[in-house]
Amino acid sequence: xxxxxxxxxxxxxxxxxxxxxxxxxxxxxxxxxxxxxxxLLSGLFKEEHIIEIxxxxxxxxxxxxxxxxxxxxxxxxxRKALLVNLGGGVIGDMGGxxxxxxxxxxxxxxxxxxxxxxxxxxxxxxLGIDFTLNGNTFKNHIGVFNVPxxxxxxxxxxxxxxxxxxxxxYAEIIKHCLIADKNKWNEIKTNTDLSKFDWMALxxxxxxxxxKITIEDPxxxxxxxxxxxxxxxxxAIESHFLFIPGxxxxxxxxxxxxxxxxxxxxxxxxxxTISEHKEIENYILSVYGKTTISAAEIGxxxxxxxxxxxNESGAIQFSLLEKVGTANFNIxxxxxxxxxxxxxxxxx
Numbered sequence: 001x002x003x004x005x006x007x008x009x010x011x012x013x014x015x016x017x018x019x020x021x022x023x024x025x026x027x028x029x030x031x032x033x034x035x036x037x038x039x040l041l042s043g044l045f046k047e048e049h050i051i052e053i054x055x056x057x058x059x060x061x062x063x064x065x066x067x068x069x070x071x072x073x074x075x076x077x078x079r080k081a082l083l084v085n086l087g088g089g090v091i092g093d094m095g096g097x098x099x100x101x102x103x104x105x106x107x108x109x110x111x112x113x114x115x116x117x118x119x120x121x122x123x124x125x126x127l128g129i130d131f132t133l134n135g136n137t138f139k140n141h142i143g144v145f146n147v148p149x150x151x152x153x154x155x156x157x158x159x160x161x162x163x164x165x166x167x168x169x170y171a172e173i174i175k176h177c178l179i180a181d182k183n184k185w186n187e188i189k190t191n192t193d194l195s196k197f198d199w200m201a202l203x204x205x206x207x208x209x210x211x212k213i214t215i216e217d218p219x220x221x222x223x224x225x226x227x228x229x230x231x232x233x234x235x236a237i238e239s240h241f242l243f244i245p246g247x248x249x250x251x252x253x254x255x256x257x258x259x260x261x262x263x264x265x266x267x268x269x270x271x272x273t274i275s276e277h278k279e280i281e282n283y284i285l286s287v288y289g290k291t292t293i294s295a296a297e298i299g300x301x302x303x304x305x306x307x308x309x310x311n312e313s314g315a316i317q318f319s320l321l322e323k324v325g326t327a328n329f330n331i332x333x334x335x336x337x338x339x340x341x342x343x344x345x346x347x348x
Contacts, residue, residue, distance in 0.1 A: 003110075003123070003125070003147045003148050003149065003150055003151050004149065004150040004151070005123065005150070005151045005153065005207060005211065006150060006151070006152050006153065007153050007154075007200065007203070007204060008152060008153070008154050009154055009155065009156050010154075011040060011041065011111060011152055011154040011156070011157075012040060012041050012042075012044065014152050014154075015041065015044065015084070015109070015111070015152060016044065018082070018109060018149065018150060019044065019082065022080055022081055022082040022107070023077075023078055023080040023081055024049065024075065024077050024078070024080075024081040024082070025044070025045060025049060025081070025082045025084065026045070026049040026050070026051055026072065026075065026077065026081065026082070026083050026084070027041070027044075027045045027049065027050055027051065027083075027084040027085075027086055028051045028052075028053070028068065028083060028084070028085050028086065028087070028091055028094075028095040028098075029050060029051070029052050029053075029086050029087060029091070030052065030053055030054060030055035030059075030087055030090075030091060031052065031054065031055055032055050032087075032160075033055075033086050033087040033088075033091065033113055034050070034052055036113075036157075036160040037086055037087075037111075037113050037157055037160065038050070038086060040156070040157075041086070045084075048075070049075065051068060051071050051072070053067065053068065053091075053094075055087075055090070056090065057090055057130070057238075057242060057251070058242060058243065059090065059094075060090045060093060060094050060129050060130045061129055061130060061131075061132075062129060062131075062142070064094060064129075065094060065097065065098050065129060068094070068095070068098045069098060069101075069102055072098070072102055077102070077103075077106065078103070079103050079104075079105070079106055080106075081106050081107075082106065082107045082108065082109065082149075083095055083098070083099040083106060083107075083108040083109075084108070084109045084111060085099075085108060085109070085110050085111065085148075086111045086113060087111075087112075087113055087114075087117070088112065088113055088114035088116060088117045088121070088165075089112075089114065089116055089117045089120075089121035089122075089251065091113075091117075092110050092112055092117050092121050092122050092127075093121060093126070093127055093128055093129065093140065093143070094127075094128075094129055095108060095110075096108050096110065096125075096127035096146065096148060097127040097128050097129055097142075097143055097144060100127055100144050100146040101144070105146070107148075107149045108148050108149065109148050109149050109150045109151075109152065110122040110148045110150070110151045110152070111151075111152045111154070112151070112153060112157075113157040113160070114157075114158075114161060114165055114168075114169055115158055115161065115165065115166050115168070115169025115170065115199060115203070116165070116168055116169035116171075116172060116251060116252060117169075118153045118155075118158075118169070118199075118203045118207075119169055119172050119173055119176070119202065119203050119206035119207065119210075120169075120172040120176075120206065120210065122148075122151045122153070123151060123207050123210050123211060123214070124147075124210055124211070124214040124218075124224075124227075125145050125146055125147040125148070125214065125218065126140070126143065126145060126220075127143050127144050127145070127146055128140040128141070128142055128143020128144065129141075129142050129143065130142075130239075136239070136303075136304060137239045137242050137243070138239060138304070138307045139235045139238060139239055140309070141307065141309075145218065145219055145220075153203055153207070155199050155200040155203070158199055163194070164250060165250065166194060166199075167194060167250075167252065167253075167287065167288065168250035168251055168252030168253060169252055170194060170197075170252060170287070171230075171251075171252030171253070171255045171256045171259070171288070172206065172252065172255070173188070173202050173205075173206050174188070174256075174259065174283075174284070175227075175229055175230055175255065175259065176205070176206045176209045176210065177325075178229065178259070178263075178280065178321060178324060178325070178327075179209075179226050179227070179229050179319075179321065179325075179326065179327040180209045180213075180226075180325065180326070180327075181205070181209065181325060182323075182324050182325025182326075183325075184205060185324060185325065188202075189279065189283045192283075192286045192287055194287070210227060213226070213227060214227075220309075220310075222329065223329070225310050225317075225319045225329035225330065226319045226327040226328070226329050227319075228310060228319045228329075229259065229262060229319045229320065229321065229327050230255045230256075230258040230259035230261075230262050231255060231258060231308075231319075232258065232262065232305055232308050232310065232316070232317075232318050232319075232338075233257070233258040233261040233262055233301075233305065233338065233341065233342065234254045234255040234256075234257060234258025234259070234261075235254070235258070235304075235308065236258075236301045236302070236304035236305045236308075237249065237254045237257055237258060237291070237293070237301055237342075238251060238254035238255075239304050240297060240300055240301045240304060241254070241291075249291060252288075253288055253291065254291075256284050256287070256288040257288075257290075257291050257293075257345060259280065259284060260280070260281050260284055260285070260345050260348075261338075261341040261342055261344070261345050262318060262319075262320055262321075262341065263276075263277045263280045263281065263320075263321055264277055264281075264341050264344050264345070265318065265320055265333065265337065265338075265341050266320040266321045266322075268337070268340075268341075269320060269331065271320055271321055271322050271323065271328070272321050272322075272323055272324060276323075276324050280324075281348075285348070290345075290348055292346075293342060293345065293346045294346070295343075295346075298339060298342045298343060298346065301342060302335055302338050302339050302342065303335075305335075305338055310329070310330075312330075315332045316332065316333055316334070316335070316338065317329070317330050317331060317332055317333075318331045318332075318333050319331070
């Protein structure tokens with residue numbers, strides 16, 4: 001069953017009607033959303049029902065989940081309890097995962113407070129945490145599919161964001177246009193001044209694309225894989241830099257680099273033209289600049305793609321642009337081809 005997706009600028013009034021049927025209502029926040037976002041929901045949660053964790057992708061671990069589950073257990077939450085996840089992608093992914101696995105599952109509501117989570121992460125029911133093995137961190141390696149009761153999207157929260165966070169979320173908007181709406185791509189590619197965008201309108205556009213795809217393929221057996229355009233290489237780049245001081249990338253920054261690499265691969269496979277790729281490349285570079293990747297780092301990044309969740313029977317599978325505005329999936333590529341794509345990006 002799909003979530004109820006609600007666009008509003010009155011989150012408190014929109015959320016309130018959901019709360020009455022639950023035995024206990026808790027809210028999951030980090031230090032940023034507790035300070036900047038929770039006051040907009042004042043009076044809805046008892047102090048002892050506010051569960052706070054540290055912010056950051058590096059906190060999206062089983063250790064943090066244990067802290068959340070411990071607090072839920074201390075509060076004696078039963079299976080009629082509700083967890084409200086107030087935050088960005090980390091809060092939504094991890095909070096939803098914890099709710100879905102606590103006592104075999106309690107209800108949860110997503111209130112995404114970043115552009116990235118509003119246009120992508122909160123919709124579609126993907127939940128999970130990162131996993132580290134032998135010094136390598138794999139994005140969203142442990143998780144489940146489960147839809148929230150509701151997703152409440154309020155552009156008011158975007159006023160609390162650093163411009164870099166807005167830019168990070170915009171990468172997913174670019175992705176949605178490239179895989180599903182050529183006309184919208186032609187519209188956004190003329191604007192590099194992000195302050196001129198109507199974020200609520202763009203969020204509605206992206207959510208409509210993602211919701212249509214995920215309703216058709218909720219468990220990512222086929223079509224839903226196209227939503228991973230830019231992510232096979234992008235996740236590997238993001239994972240590599242996650243714990244390197246001064247080089248850590250926001251998710252959208254890594255996906256921007258990944259989209260350049262993967263659109264280049266689409267040229268090599270004969271799907272899109274060189275001029276189309278250059279148009280994509282030039283626009284993304286104009287918004288995000290370029291991440292410096294050394295030859296030695298390429299050798300570390302490429303093996304991380306082996307753990308990509310789209311892979312089957314040891315084959316590394318990509319979702320590539322079939323043409324601008326449509327995408328395909330289950331395109332098998334070799335490590336040599338992946339290496340060449342990152343070498344291309346690094347040489348720009």
